[in-house]
Amino acid sequence: xxxxxxxxxxxxxxxxxxxxxxxxxxxxxxxxxxxxxxxxxxxxxxxxxxxxxxxxxxxxxxxxxxxxxxxxxxxxxxxxxxxxxxxxxxxxxxxxxxxxxxxxxxxxxxxxxxxxxxxxxxxxxxxxxxxxxxxxxxxxxxxxxxxxxxxxxxxxxxxxxxxxxxxxxxxxxxxxxxxxxxxxxxxxxxxxxxxxxxxxxxxxxxxxxxxxxxxxxxxxxxxxxxxxxxxxxxxxxxxxxxxxxxxxxxxxxxxxxxxxxxxxxxxxxxxxxxxxxxxxxxxxxxxxxxxxxxxxxxxxxxxxxxxxxxxxxxxxxxxxxxxxxxxxxxxxxxxxxxx
Amino acid sequence: xxxxxxxxxxxxxxxxxxxxxxxxxxxxxxxxxxxxxxxxxxxxxxxxxxxxxxxxxxxxxxxxxxxxxxxxxxxxxxxxxxxxxxxxxxxxxxxxxxxxxxxxxxxxxxxxxxxxxxxxxxxxxxxxxxxxxxxxxxxxxxxxxxxxxxxxxxxxxxxxxxxxxxxxxxxxxxxxxxxxxxxxxxxxxxxxxxxxxxxxxxxxxxxxxxxxxx
Numbered sequence: 150x151x152x153x154x155x156x157x158x159x160x161x162x163x164x165x166x167x168x169x170x171x172x173x174x175x176x177x178x179x180x181x182x183x184x185x186x187x188x189x190x191x192x193x194x195x196x197x198x199x200x201x202x203x204x205x206x207x208x209x210x211x212x213x214x215x216x217x218x219x220x221x222x223x224x225x226x227x228x229x230x231x232x233x234x235x236x237x238x239x240x241x242x243x244x245x246x247x248x249x250x251x252x253x254x255x256x257x258x259x260x261x262x263x264x265x266x267x268x269x270x271x272x273x274x275x276x277x278x279x280x281x282x283x284x285x286x287x288x289x290x291x292x293x294x295x296x297x298x299x300x301x302x303x304x305x306x307x308x309x310x311x312x313x314x315x316x317x318x319x320x321x322x323x324x325x326x327x328x329x330x331x332x333x334x335x336x337x338x339x340x341x342x343x344x345x346x347x348x349x350x351x352x353x354x355x356x357x358x359x360x361x362x363x364x365x366x367x368x369x370x371x372x373x374x375x376x377x378x379x380x381x382x383x384x385x386x387x388x389x390x391x392x393x394x395x396x397x398x399x400x401x402x403x404x405x406x407x408x409x410x411x412x413x414x415x416x417x418x419x420x421x422x423x424x425x426x427x428x429x430x431x432x433x434x435x436x437x438x439x440x441x442x443x444x445x446x447x448x449x450x451x452x453x454x455x456x457x458x459x460x461x462x463x464x465x466x467x468x469x470x471x472x473x474x475x476x477x478x479x480x481x482x483x484x485x486x487x488x
Numbered sequence: 489x490x491x492x493x494x495x496x497x498x499x500x501x502x503x504x505x506x507x508x509x510x511x512x513x514x515x516x517x518x519x520x521x522x523x524x525x526x527x528x529x530x531x532x533x534x535x536x537x538x539x540x541x542x543x544x545x546x547x548x549x550x551x552x553x554x555x556x557x558x559x560x561x562x563x564x565x566x567x568x569x570x571x572x573x574x575x576x577x578x579x580x581x582x583x584x585x586x587x588x589x590x591x592x593x594x595x596x597x598x599x600x601x602x603x604x605x606x607x608x609x610x611x612x613x614x615x616x617x618x619x620x621x622x623x624x625x626x627x628x629x630x631x632x633x634x635x636x637x638x639x640x641x642x643x644x645x646x647x648x649x650x651x652x653x654x655x656x657x658x659x660x661x662x663x664x665x666x667x668x669x670x671x672x673x674x675x676x677x678x679x680x681x682x683x684x685x686x687x688x689x690x691x692x693x694x695x696x697x698x699x700x701x702x
Contacts, residue, residue: 160690171674172675172677172685173643173645173674173676173677174676174677174678174679174685175643175676175677175678175688175689176678176679177678177679177680177681178535178680178681179680179681179682180680180681180682181681181682182683245524315528360582383543389613407547409644419583429593430548436681438681439672439681450678452535452549454536454680454683454686455533455534455551455686456549456551456678456680456686457535457548457549457550457551458535458536458547458548458549458550461549
């Protein structure tokens, strides 16, 4: 009889255990929730190049043909302040909700009223300004007074008076490259990248070390931490590098080794803040927990919540807060990624 | 009278034959061969590499959905053993241990058709009548069982499974018709950092098989 009970118990336990379902995990994906936003007509298909969010709610996007829009409610609605005379707005830098700079195909512009009006920046000498700056690709400030800008004609511009005047840092006769982006961690220490060129200074621009990195085309650069910088480039894509001269073996790529062209880098806050890179069909972020090659790189290729790729070419990106990243791109692409 | 006596002799002989025949309805062998066809219900929705970049194995991923019924043609071997007998061997609690392989066929289940599915369905069983034990005398029998289907598709997994079978025993062979089915679908997940576990594949298998002892 005991055997009957035992077998009955085993039968019941077996059937009962069958009701508890196992969970089989196939793959790990770094993903992010996101919203696809739209600018109002006629800019809904404009090629967008730049975005800046000086606060979580106030933001700006710029693009080809002087397209410039602002939001005060975190991207829910957008107001046009487009001015064709600005040219293509390539980079935006805002130090407050209303004060900022735009590097455009027509020059370097400053606004103090959220883009309602712009003043074009000029070259300057000790005796005063002497002419407008031409096409520019990037502008960044490391303090209220000190800023750097990259000019399309190879100018490497610096201001020490809050942008009243700018001076070229490269000596006359110096080999000129098309420069696309600047990144400084202090008034004296920074890097510049462009067409096959990578400049590094550690003395506020008095001297620049040139590293020719052809055939790479550097679209953006971001110095982070004490000893590393990120480069967004084409055609090789994203790379995380030790300082130039620090050895060739310390370069990390994205975890899936996929090197779509990467066009922009974004960072929120200081050390330890989130960092992202965007480009063709690509969003990359620092997420070692979900890296498919955690022993090699913490940088992960991020997908949609369904595991699919983002089907957009992103040209610019900016954090609104530590959890919200905006990216803009071709054909009116305007995405809000929420982590 | 002669005819009646003859008839009684014939009936008596027939009765002896029948009794002898009934006496041979016991489980003939614990081992069997079986083959059959089934249905595998597949539902998937997950990323699929649609475009590679350069010479890498990576590229863009698009969402691909599949909702299809595949037919597994399968065959295998089994071992049915009574562990506890009662009712003079007409009832038995036991085990049915099986191993089989099936080929999935479905034009609608892209990515799944043509794959081999290895199954090891193992059951605790209750059998009544034929094949219950070597002492059973009924020519027909039925059986039910519950257990697990241990499987290997593209990865090993297990699914709770139930068994129902009907048995006919001839003098030297047990024939059975067996229906097995997953009690619930097996779900496979991707773990996405923003979503947690996201179901990408669901599989449920049903089989009908004919088998005979050897």
